[in-house]
Amino acid sequence: MAIKKIGILVGGGPAPGINAVIGAATIEARNKGLEVVGFFDGFQWLSSDRFDPQVHAKTLQISDVARIHFDGGSILRTSRASLLDKKAMKDNPRATPNPELVSRVVANLRSLGVDGLLTIGGDDTALSARFTTDFAEGGIRLVHVPKTIDNDLPLPGDIPTFGFSTARYIGTHLVKNLMHDSETTGRWYICETMGRTAGWLSMAIGMAAGATISLIPEEFDDNTKFQHILDVLDGAILKRRVLGRPHGVAVIAEGLAYKLGDKEELEALLGREIPLDAAGHMRLAEVDLARLIKDRLTALYKERGHDLTVQDLEIGYELRSADPTPFDMGYCRSLGYFGIQLLLDDSAPKGAMAAIVNGNLEALDLHEMADPETNRTQTRVVDIRSDVYRIARAYMIRLEKTDLENPEMLSRLAAEARMSPEGFRKRFARAATRLSEGLPE
Numbered sequence: 295m296a297i298k299k300i301g302i303l304v305g306g307g308p309a310p311g312i313n314a315v316i317g318a319a320t321i322e323a324r325n326k327g328l329e330v331v332g333f334f335d336g337f338q339w340l341s342s343d344r345f346d347p348q349v350h351a352k353t354l355q356i357s358d359v360a361r362i363h364f365d366g367g368s369i370l371r372t373s374r375a376s377l378l379d380k381k382a383m384k385d386n387p388r389a390t391p392n393p394e395l396v397s398r399v400v401a402n403l404r405s406l407g408v409d410g411l412l413t414i415g416g417d418d419t420a421l422s423a424r425f426t427t428d429f430a431e432g433g434i435r436l437v438h439v440p441k442t443i444d445n446d447l448p449l450p451g452d453i454p455t456f457g458f459s460t461a462r463y464i465g466t467h468l469v470k471n472l473m474h475d476s477e478t479t480g481r482w483y484i485c486e487t488m489g490r491t492a493g494w495l496s497m498a499i500g501m502a503a504g505a506t507i508s509l510i511p512e513e514f515d516d517n518t519k520f521q522h523i524l525d526v527l528d529g530a531i532l533k534r535r536v537l538g539r540p541h542g543v544a545v546i547a548e549g550l551a552y553k554l555g556d557k558e559e560l561e562a563l564l565g566r567e568i569p570l571d572a573a574g575h576m577r578l579a580e581v582d583l584a585r586l587i588k589d590r591l592t593a594l595y596k597e598r599g600h601d602l603t604v605q606d607l608e609i610g611y612e613l614r615s616a617d618p619t620p621f622d623m624g625y626c627r628s629l630g631y632f633g634i635q636l637l638l639d640d641s642a643p644k645g646a647m648a649a650i651v652n653g654n655l656e657a658l659d660l661h662e663m664a665d666p667e668t669n670r671t672q673t674r675v676v677d678i679r680s681d682v683y684r685i686a687r688a689y690m691i692r693l694e695k696t697d698l699e700n701p702e703m704l705s706r707l708a709a710e711a712r713m714s715p716e717g718f719r720k721r722f723a724r725a726a727t728r729l730s731e732g733l734p735e
Contacts, residue, residue: 297435297637299329300410301403302354304372305336305419309441309457310618311626314363315414316370318630320354326634330354331406336415337422338375341395345402363623367615372415377422389669391425400430410435410637412630416442416455417671420647424660427645436645437636438660439629443613445494448663448674449649450656456629459621461488461613462498468609469503469543476541481603482531482591486584488610489547492675496547499609501686506530506542508690509550512676517555520563524590525725529693531591531602536706540602542691548610551583563590584608598712625650693726 300323304312316332323330331347332354333340339350352370362369377399379392403411403426411434413423420438427436440447443461445454465487472483485505487496493510500508507530509523527544534542554560561568563586584606595602618626629648632655636642643659650656665672676683697703698719708718 297328297410299331299407300412300634300637301331301333301351301406301408302370302412303333303336303340303414304368304370304441305376305413305415305422306372306374306441307416307443308366308368308372308614309443309455310366310460310614310616311456311622312368312372312414312441313359313365314618314623314626315439315441315456315630315633316354316368317359317362318627319412319633320359320630321356322631322634324356326638328410328634329407331408332370335371336373336375336419337377337395337399338373340399340402341375341377343398345398347402347406351406363627364617366617374418376418377425378418387668389421391429393429396425396429399426400434403430403434408434410437412437412439412633412637414439414441416440416444417447417673420447420660420663420671421669424645424664432644435637435642436660437633437642438645438647439633440647440649443495444489444492445498446489446492446673446675448672449651450658451651453649453651456622456626457614457618458494458498459625460616460619461495462502463619464613464616465495465499465609466502468612469499469505469545473503473505473543476543479603480541481605482541483543484527484584484587484591484604484606485543485545486548486606486608486610487545488613489549490552491549491673493547493549494674494676496545497676497683497686500545501689503543503545504689505545506534506691508545508686510547510676510678511549511553512678514550514553516553518553519556520554520559520586522724523550523554524587524594525722526692527587528591528594529722529725530691532707532710533693533697534691535600535710536703537691545609546584546587548583551581554581582606628655687727693722695726698723698726 320330332352334350339345377391377395379390382390423436423438440455442455443457445458447455489495496508496510588604588606591604632648636646636657642657645660647658647660649658663671704715708715
């Protein structure tokens, strides 16, 4: 199949390096004699009956993109519009395409003569892209470039998703500043980072900055009680106080909220009802976890007669459209170049994902990366039994099993918590971990 005209679109949340992919892909395509059209706002207008190519698309020339790899954001903007059939998924959580939306996308692409599509995005965008190429039955070749600061797409060899490196870099500097402020003012910060299903960003930022403690969803079972998460953080604060350091910074992943399954407990803590989504699950995105932790810790230490100042904040939006680091600039330019190479390669998978493995360009089949149960692209989570996690864990201040087994340390901790040693041991037994294992027990 000879490709003559390609389209480029961006879906999902912003991530540093998007423009570098767009720029490199456009330059390589133009150098190969291809026409290039950029579509604004992801699949939003392509799937709409109001699509107007004069408004919602733009022909891209090399002069339009020659220097955009330095810049954050996206010259094509982005949106979270997907091609899922949400009505069908009310009764069946398996991801299925909306035929009307997908047919519009294919019809609009064909009306413009687009026979190759380069999509830039995360798992949802990859899913919509796969629906598009399947519906076109090979008439539109598809290459997806994986993008997410969450780093949760299953690229081989622990290769990061683009944008993650920049997000880690900027997030580390922000946490470093908070650590200085924490020490200067004697307060605690509870920093919530992005990471809906995986804790890569929280762990990496906490490890690089040397934050007091990082908590990631992979550490906790489904249907975890909020009190357990609170006890882990409370234990770290108490231990710091016993060691003469009444300040610190905790970095927590937003995905922790999705581990909380006790609706009555959460509603009692929030003082309001938590609405349900279309599938009957709690809309935990509405649970401000960092604020809830702050409020509970403040009340708890007031009951103990301690003066504890806690500040909650989110680290997220300020990372997504930042100018990319040199690593992400170069990485994304390689991915953009390779994306065009794959579109022109008849031997590549019908729906391919571009990856760089051991310094070499590799095409991954999107269909093989789908979870057979959900039909969604599989996610990559932190392996809490890995050496990387153990190293990150080793630098944290947390209650250890040895703290509860040492009579002197146990007595000091119990006194700080205004509890008896036996009461403290019972209360914090589950929250304590064993450093040699690096795993919750």
